[in-house]
Amino acid sequence: CEKELDDDAESIITNQRYSYINSVVTKAVKKKAAKGSLSVSDKIDQIVTNRILALPIFAAVMFCIYAIAMGGWAISIGTMGTDWANDVLFGEMVPGLFDTILGALGVAEGGWLYGLIQDGIVAGVGAVLGFVPQMLVLFFLLAILEDVGYMARVAFIMDRIFRRFGLSGKSFIPMLVATGCGVPGIMASRTIEQDRDRKMTIMTTGFIPCGAKMPIIGLFAGAVFGDSPWVATSAFFIGIAAVVISGIMLKKFKAFAGEPAPFVMELPAYHAPSASNVLRATWERGWSFIKRAGTIILLSSIVLWFLMGYGVVDGALQAVEDNNSSLLAAIGSGVAVIFAPLGWVGDMAWKATTATFTGLIAKEEVVNFFGVAYHYAGEADLMEDASGIYAAIGADFGAMAAYSFMIFNLLCAPCFAAMGAIKREMNNAKWTLGAIGYMCGFAYVVSLIVFQLGGLATGEAVFGLGTVVALVLLAGILYLLFRKGYQGEESTRRLTSVAAAAQ
Template sequence: MAVKIALAGNPNSGKTTLFNALTGSNQFVGNWPGVTVEKKEGRLKDQKDVMITDLPGIYSLSPYTLEEVVARNYLIHERPEAILNIVDGTNLERNLYLTTQLLELGIPVVVAVNMIDVVNKNGDLIDTQQLAKALGCEVVTISALKQTGIQEAAALAVKLAKQGQALPPAHRFSPKVEKVLDAILSQLPAEIPSEMQRFYAIKLFERDDKITAKMNTVPDVGALIQKAEDELDDDAESIITNERYNYIGSIIHQCYTKKNQSRMSVSDKIDSIVTNRWLALPIFILVMALVYAISMGGWSISIGTLGTDWANDVLFGEWVPGAVDAFLQTMGVGGWLASLIQDGMVAGVGAVLGFVPQMLVLFFLLCILEDIGYMARIAFIMDRIFRRFGLSGKSFIPMLVATGCGVPGIMASRTIEQDRDRKMTIMTTGFIPCGAKMPIIGLFAGALFNNSAWVATSAYFIGVAAVIVSGIILKKFKMFAGDPAPFVMELPAYHIPSASNVLRGTWERGWSFIKRAGTIILLSSIVLWFLQGYGFVDGVFQAVEDNNSSLLALIGNAVSWIFYPLGWIGDMAWKATVATVTGLIAKEEVVNTFGVLYHYSGELSEAGNEIWTLIAADFTALSAYSFMIFNLLCAPCFAAMGAIKREMNNSKWTLGAIGYMCGFAYVIAMIVYQIGGLITGETPFTIFTVIAMVLLAALVYLLIRPYKESRTLEVELKETAKV
């Protein structure tokens, strides 16, 4: 039977880094039963009988968030043989709050003080022997990033797990509180195990309904608790919180020595600049502009673009088609089958895979920013901005995740406690350009904007602007009204990025992109090849030379009129419409569709400019930008829609979210094309211009409209409270 060890700790304490180091590739990722919180398990390297469960990052065992409920339920009901508690040594006091609660569960605990290398570098000193004595458990020092001491910590946890006996927690509260706890202990139901009785007594003192509701008998201790609250002049939960911090403070005084209390750390000095009230946002804009310039720009530093040019010109322009053509000739394959393989599968999938170098460079740079600790600062910076528009600062975390993929971005909204804030985050996270949308930007940036890095940068900030505008508008309706949830987040110390963490994160995101190209996109390429290669000519179904006579054109033309106000007109109207519709399968399909359509009658040149020329002939710069905006802001791919359905858990809310995104995208794209065209002289003054102006006026009105619904809700809540 496998030994179960739980990995517990605060967010940003290095828990995930330690989990990856201990388990390597022996990891299993899924969801916890009954809830949509990610579950990570893995077998300890060289010890297949030891299973490590990476619990969600939490600050306490109080049921404030879904993550805390999941972690607590696992520890109480699954009862792992040991807990490996990761503690950030640079923020010992805050992290020990969770430790004191873990020790009350009656499970053997090993406290691993992480980032000891940073502690030592700062000249600080942690007396681990004194800390172990004060806590009543084993304490070791590690550096998960540098992988020092981690095997010893794991071995100690396995040893304690096999011994199977936990020491009683060493910490005690004040005499008045302990007296109440003793009285509660004497009345606990007999079915509660002795090693967990103190945990339950404390939870009863705190009036934790989610714990007491599961007990067969609830002790009548209300009078005792009320007396303690009266004597200490505070509510029961705050009393316990204060008692814990008083105890932790005494520990810190005994075992932690800071070299220079007044000296600012390196992280503090950096933060004084990058989180500065006036400099933070410009620095953030410059950082993101540099990221997109390196990954997708047209400059000498644009490594991603160089890789994509090589992939399009050489790999999928010469090598792969040449190798496939030689193979087909050797096998004697020709006719429609050869066309299917070359023009459908190779051209379609190759049009998407050609953007893999840009994706990998983008993911690599984002992983570096995440690993050094800057992403957490971005969340802090954006919180100050978002709260001005009625959005929770926590809403930006899913949006950061969504830069890689919208699916985990939407799923990350689970950390938001308030239902209305969570739903609004789900409805707006899809506006952020994910990795799958980057090929769309890259294609049009190359075809019509001379590989301008500002096109990619503007796409990102259009997504952020859409989130902000939506937040202002939606917050003024009753269903979303109210103050946003408070933002609480630990800012980790800056450190040199771990090569293994960065490469692992880059590969996981990049491989997800590649897998979709090899599965969904491959199958849809075959369907697209058939639809654009066959049609009715003079009433006869046959292969067509001109894809304007194809089934695909027939379908596209039937619905393309909807997009005329967005500038999708002429021969390209049905192509743009079909590309948008197939983009619902996967956003990479937009480029794939153009690849199939424009590659049907010829191969790419060595420079890979033929498809750009054909697109540039069909689109103007303004209509291309309108197309790009609509596809960036409209409904996400089917996988992301499924994530919305899971997170909303309601069909009406799901349809409402998808409908809102499509409607918002249509309005913005129409305003850009119609009013922009009127300014540049590209479009005449028509009824669509009037409609665009009315929509713009309505948008401005919704932005400046007073928060009537919010005030109405506030009055209703006050009246309800009186009753």
């Protein structure tokens, strides 16, 4: 019956009930149609929630937002602000200020204290704070969409899609919250009544790019992809695709099988955005990002500076000029072999690996790490020109290797704070480890497929064992997507209800 009516069971039953109610009301009540009975909101919704047009419109809206916030065009005011912050504020003004202060205090250039402050703290924290303008523009535009009522329509649109793939439309609300921060997004999953839907939402909410992941996107979009807005837009929709694909695959297993919870919500009328609401939402999200730069990232910059500035030479611990000889390089190189199939090879392999692991502290740490690492690499002097980090990263990362790195860090385990939220919401150690393991495994598989198959087209990868493994994994995903799912007692009851409703 679902195939015949091209809809899911819950919607079929609901439509049958309303059709019957409408038929009774039509026979019992006669009224003249009022002129202009459709409100302005209703007329707009006929277009933006249309079955065919809804998704293309949503994709176009998100593209425009990312183009303004993180693109490389004349309208990309977020990128203009970030360029100024990197090149002028943290490239000249802040380092110059600290030079003056340190000179007045008698701290000589080239000493360990000078290096700690300028090369460690200023370079590391500045690399993260340089992306604040892009973040604020992005948060501002998203806050406008939420306040005018459009994001409520997106939840309605996504419910129609999610239900086809076994997810409840209620899952989109936590994912919407997670665009700001994954922690409240994961905590918002407690509003879902069914335990299996709630657990699946917790496992997939981390796939949505949060505010802390945006600097990673901005960094590689500028360094490798020429500030292309398509990179940032694709990152958002890769997150959505990961949620949908995971929903289809997980629903095939007994632990997640069953009908998703029904989703009912009132769509507010469109209205002009409130300046106070928009500015408050922008400030709260932006301030949360800045606070982490002043605490966690500040402390980690000091640790990274030491580990990348010192190494064991001739059996003695001493300062090193080349960070490829540092303590951190030795540690990272030992682990980097795991990520070689993802295209993380050469001198950049340990940097990409270490950046990924520091990202578990906070995703902003990834950019912080590159800010410190590439200053020491001698390939760019961030104190003279902060934009030089783009050239240094672009020289190390090919297009597919960069995209593979970006995808892995977007989809893998979230930061420690979000992991703590997963533990609290799951309230079970096995489920917590399973959720984190699934995210890391899924991220690795997707990144491997992207590099190995995409790299064949760009010339970064050659056909070999890695390509064969990528094809096998792709076939495995397709099998999980299209194989017959678990059929339990609930499925039998559902089909009986559909048949009864259709009679």
